[in-house]
Amino acid sequence: MAFLNKEIRDGDNQDLTEERRTATFDTDKMAEVIYGSEKLARRRREISHAVSRIPELADSRPLPFLDRFEKVTEGTRKLSVLDRHLAELIDVNDNGEALHLYHEVMGMEGHPLALHEVMFVPALIGQASDEQYEKWLGRAKRREIIGCYAQTELGHGSNLRKLETTATYTPSTQEFILHTPTITALKWWPGALGKSSNYAVVVADLIIKDKSYGPHPFIVQLRDEKTHQPLPGITVGDIGPKMAFNGGDNGYLGFDNFRIPRENLLNRHSRVEADGTYVRPPHAKIGHSAMIRVRSHMATGQGWLLGHALTIAIRYSAVRIQGFLEDKSHEVKVLDYQTQQHRLFPAIARAYAFIFCGFETIRLYDQLILDMNSNGNTSGMADLHALTSGLKSVVTHFVGQGIEQARMACGGHGYSMASYISEIYGVAIGGCTYEGENMVMLLQLARYLVKSVELVKSGKANQLGPMVAYLAVADHKVNLATGPDSYVKMFQYISKRQSWKATEKFLKFMENGDSRDVAWNKTAVELTRASRLHTRLYIMETFIRRVESVTDIPVKSALTDLLNLHLNYELLDVASYALEDGFMSSNQMDFIKNQLYSSLEKIRPNAVSLVDSFQFSDMQLRSVLGRRDGHVYQNLFDWAKSSPLNKTDVLPSVTQYLKPMMEKAKL
Numbered sequence: 001m002a003f004l005n006k007e008i009r010d011g012d013n014q015d016l017t018e019e020r021r022t023a024t025f026d027t028d029k030m031a032e033v034i035y036g037s038e039k040l041a042r043r044r045r046e047i048s049h050a051v052s053r054i055p056e057l058a059d060s061r062p063l064p065f066l067d068r069f070e071k072v073t074e075g076t077r078k079l080s081v082l083d084r085h086l087a088e089l090i091d092v093n094d095n096g097e098a099l100h101l102y103h104e105v106m107g108m109e110g111h112p113l114a115l116h117e118v119m120f121v122p123a124l125i126g127q128a129s130d131e132q133y134e135k136w137l138g139r140a141k142r143r144e145i146i147g148c149y150a151q152t153e154l155g156h157g158s159n160l161r162k163l164e165t166t167a168t169y170t171p172s173t174q175e176f177i178l179h180t181p182t183i184t185a186l187k188w189w190p191g192a193l194g195k196s197s198n199y200a201v202v203v204a205d206l207i208i209k210d211k212s213y214g215p216h217p218f219i220v221q222l223r224d225e226k227t228h229q230p231l232p233g234i235t236v237g238d239i240g241p242k243m244a245f246n247g248g249d250n251g252y253l254g255f256d257n258f259r260i261p262r263e264n265l266l267n268r269h270s271r272v273e274a275d276g277t278y279v280r281p282p283h284a285k286i287g288h289s290a291m292i293r294v295r296s297h298m299a300t301g302q303g304w305l306l307g308h309a310l311t312i313a314i315r316y317s318a319v320r321i322q323g324f325l326e327d328k329s330h331e332v333k334v335l336d337y338q339t340q341q342h343r344l345f346p347a348i349a350r351a352y353a354f355i356f357c358g359f360e361t362i363r364l365y366d367q368l369i370l371d372m373n374s375n376g377n378t379s380g381m382a383d384l385h386a387l388t389s390g391l392k393s394v395v396t397h398f399v400g401q402g403i404e405q406a407r408m409a410c411g412g413h414g415y416s417m418a419s420y421i422s423e424i425y426g427v428a429i430g431g432c433t434y435e436g437e438n439m440v441m442l443l444q445l446a447r448y449l450v451k452s453v454e455l456v457k458s459g460k461a462n463q464l465g466p467m468v469a470y471l472a473v474a475d476h477k478v479n480l481a482t483g484p485d486s487y488v489k490m491f492q493y494i495s496k497r498q499s500w501k502a503t504e505k506f507l508k509f510m511e512n513g514d515s516r517d518v519a520w521n522k523t524a525v526e527l528t529r530a531s532r533l534h535t536r537l538y539i540m541e542t543f544i545r546r547v548e549s550v551t552d553i554p555v556k557s558a559l560t561d562l563l564n565l566h567l568n569y570e571l572l573d574v575a576s577y578a579l580e581d582g583f584m585s586s587n588q589m590d591f592i593k594n595q596l597y598s599s600l601e602k603i604r605p606n607a608v609s610l611v612d613s614f615q616f617s618d619m620q621l622r623s624v625l626g627r628r629d630g631h632v633y634q635n636l637f638d639w640a641k642s643s644p645l646n647k648t649d650v651l652p653s654v655t656q657y658l659k660p661m662m663e664k665a666k667l
């Protein structure tokens, strides 16, 4: 008999097999929805299979047992093996295939090429002129040179206008002089800067004839191409261990009056003529395109991270037997407890929702770059900036929360690095900080919302973009029983009310004499609330749109269950906003809760299959608890036995320190 869940194999843990038999949809078909196409879903499986046949690509030891030095070496070793096999394993021009291959083989702990691919090359594509493409892009794409993105400094990351690294133009030699005037001006944090990169896109304050023109991107050679030694005038190194990404070499960088030619200002959009005349870009923030790109990709990337942690937690919850329900002679799977389901299922729905939403922002980003590079059209920038600022903040926050719940849902074993969840958590929550600290980015979206409310107030609602059109719509009560649209309307009401309240509060402070900045700061918490609500509304709407477009009926039906759970969970979470003015009734509140609990029951038989559909191979999962076959206990024991601490029965620490202490106590 053919099973709809393609993960079933002989010899697997019976409890997991039992779960997989209840799947109501084909997991291969669900994977097509998760990865956006039949081709990519299939290619992922083929690539994983091909990788499993190249033993050198496997981790030589479980990564949690490696120290930092070993992690960096192991990552680079695998990268070089991968380089030899690249063309046979993937279509190198297909980003989706590349991304999967690198995740599979390299894990998530960072490696020398991560920032090269994620920011250095994209910064060149977005910011370099055709002549600069000619000179640098081919070399970068072929990886003759390895680059990173060096913007953040020891003293400033969020407030780019106060970056202290200077790039002073000297017309006599037609050069820029890069300089680090203070300790706080040291570049600090850039991934792959410390030890791996020999080039960087450096963001520095452009100064011409004593006048500052603000941050601009320059391509800078840091190390000798033959010896890899830092060039004279460059100080560069690794910033030390971090919460995660310890296979990566985030670095520091200082310049001592380091000269680069005029042609090294990335000048697709702005340039400096030989005589020092500055030519402005068509949009003041166009130099930020590499950041907008990563933010646009973050929702899908983070959704997959959440899916990774949930695959581990859900599979383990189907294998872990503890406690009783009705029958006191048989213990049950912990997945049968309502609390366990409530802990994990809404996070599955969010993982799916974030991925779907991310596909939309990636499409919008690609369109923006096309418009900018073909005809200098930057009209989509402000909208995309506002949208991705909110999205990266909301998504990373909830993904962190979801992964932490996944850890707790695995009880004690979740706390062991055998689960791998702590690593996933460390990587995911880095996203709360990088590419714009979450609060700072929520406040960027808030600027957009306040401006939109002000437009409505001044009778210009017709100028609102489609994403904020609801800010002008009249309120009317909704009947939640009529389906997803009524949830959207309720959420619109809540989101609109918060945006309006925060704007009114802000304007009132100004009317009472506060400056704009002080009034803004006094309203900031309310403003971030408005941004979160707006973003959650957008996520909800994209989730609905995506489910509506699915054609495979069983897949659509399983997704509809997830969507219903999401709608009720989200609305319940923010209900107090609508309860406080009586817009939502307590009967409606009860309705939402009951819907939520019945969604949990509906999803229960498909839970394992919903996470199996992410199709993470055991290699990519790197989790003893989450393995596809579910043989948890023997593998945990084997994993523990492989700990370097267990190589000998008596450790030197015991003979040297513990024993003498005990002996002394006997005297």
Ligand SMILES: CCCCCCCCCCCCCCCCCCCCCC(=O)SCCNC(=O)CCNC(=O)[C@H](O)C(C)(C)COP(=O)(O)OP(=O)(O)OC[C@H]1O[C@@H](n2cnc3c(N)ncnc32)[C@H](O)[C@@H]1OP(=O)(O)O
Residues within 6 Å of the ligand: 095, 096, 098, 099, 102, 113, 114, 117, 118, 119, 149, 151, 152, 157, 158, 159, 160, 161, 191, 285, 288, 289, 291, 292, 294, 297, 298, 301, 381, 382, 385, 433, 434, 435, 436, 437, 440, 441, 444, 447, 448
């Ligand atoms: C391997 C092979 C794979 C191959 C496949 C490859 C596939 C790739 C897949 C990738 C998967 C991902 C995985 C990740 C991995 C981990 C990587 C980690 C990377 C981490 C990198 C970093 O971490 S790298 C540093 C980021 N560091 C920031 O992120 C600073 C935040 N800080 C700001 O970004 C600015 O400081 C901030 C706040 C905007 C204020 O900027 P500011 O002061 O200049 O501006 P103001 O606030 O005054 O605003 C004045 C007006 O400008 C408007 N505006 C501002 N920005 C705008 C903009 N961009 N576009 C339009 N409009 C903009 C604003 O909306 C206002 O508009 P209005 O006046 O109309 O209201």
Ligand SMILES: Cc1cc2nc3c(=O)[nH]c(=O)nc-3n(C[C@H](O)[C@H](O)[C@H](O)COP(=O)(O)OP(=O)(O)OC[C@H]3O[C@@H](n4cnc5c(N)ncnc54)[C@H](O)[C@@H]3O)c2cc1C
Residues within 6 Å of the ligand: 115, 149, 150, 151, 152, 155, 156, 157, 158, 159, 188, 189, 190, 191, 245, 250, 430, 433, 434, 435, 436, 437, 438, 439, 440, 443
């Ligand atoms: C894993 C990782 C990888 C990174 N990779 C890179 C890289 O490749 N290249 C690179 O250039 N950088 C990189 N960074 C740096 C990163 O982009 C910055 O750390 C980030 O932008 C936050 O800036 P900050 O550190 O200055 O935080 P701060 O701004 O100092 O934040 C501290 C606190 O101040 C608050 N705050 C700051 N400004 C405001 C404001 N205006 N209003 C309200 N609150 C405010 C924040 O909300 C936060 O609570 C990386 C960071 C990490 C963690």
